[in-house]
Structure formats: C-alpha cells, structure tokens
Amino acid sequence: MTQAVSDAAISLTASAAARVAAIAERQGKPAILRLSVEGGGCSGFQYRFGLADVPEADDIAVETDGVRLVVDPMSLDLVRGARVDFVESLGGSAFRVDNPVAASGCGCGTSFSV
Structure with a gap:
C-alpha cells in the first residue's frame, strides 16, 4: 500500500505535474x-x-493536479523537504529538484552531496 505524505515531506509543482x-x-x-x-x-x-x-507497496506518494510523485523510503531520506519542478530556459528544459538536504550540487543539476 502506497503511503501518502504531507506536503512538507516532498512536493511536485504544477509545472512539473503538467x-x-x-x-x-x-x-x-x-x-x-x-x-x-x-x-x-x-x-x-x-x-x-x-x-x-x-507504485511499489512501500513507496511514499504525493499528488498534484492528478499526477503522482512516488519515492521509495530510502531515497526519501535524501530528498525530504524537496520540491520537484520543471523549468524551461534558453539552455533547455528539465526536471529540477530543489533539495534542502543537499549540502552541495553540481552544474548539471542532477548530482548532489549531503
């Protein structure tokens, strides 16, 4: 059974959901x-x-505009409080994770350290 979590655990923006x-x-x-x-x-x-x-049985899930974001419990420990967004810029478009747990990141935006 997938577990629903509060918005504070992780969130999906309307842009990412769309x-x-x-x-x-x-x-x-x-x-x-x-x-x-x-x-x-x-x-x-x-x-x-x-x-x-x-979703897997132990996934944590949040829903925005009918779209579900699912995260396994082990990964959730590394992204708790994060916001998943979709951004478009001159350099391209991509999903971006604004992660308060990350101590640092890299230029590519897909790698981080804690």
Whole structure:
C-alpha cells in the first residue's frame, strides 16, 4: 500500500505535474513520476526520474493536479523537504529538484552531496 505524505515531506509543482501528464499521455502510461536517488554522479548522489506503471507497496506518494510523485523510503531520506519542478530556459528544459538536504550540487543539476 502506497503511503501518502504531507506536503512538507516532498512536493511536485504544477509545472512539473503538467509536464509529467503530457509525457505520460504521449507514451500511453499512467501519470506517475518516480524519483529515486542513486550513488554516483559528480557529487556523490544523483537523481533518477522515470515514469512508473504502478507504485511499489512501500513507496511514499504525493499528488498534484492528478499526477503522482512516488519515492521509495530510502531515497526519501535524501530528498525530504524537496520540491520537484520543471523549468524551461534558453539552455533547455528539465526536471529540477530543489533539495534542502543537499549540502552541495553540481552544474548539471542532477548530482548532489549531503
């Protein structure tokens, strides 16, 4: 059973939710974005995003505008309080994690250290 969490644990912006919904519709998948943290990257940890077909039993989930963001409990410890956003700029567009747990990050925006 997926656990719902308060907005303070992790959040998904409306911009990110809209982008996930568009990608999911184009790929014929449910609008479920999985965020996980893996070892590696230039700063020690890196974010991984992907569409999920179904949440795992122990996932933590939040919902914004009908789109669910799911995070496994181990990754949640490294992103607690974070906000997942989708940004578009002259340099391109990407999902971005504003992570208060991260002590530092790198220029690519997908790697961090604690």
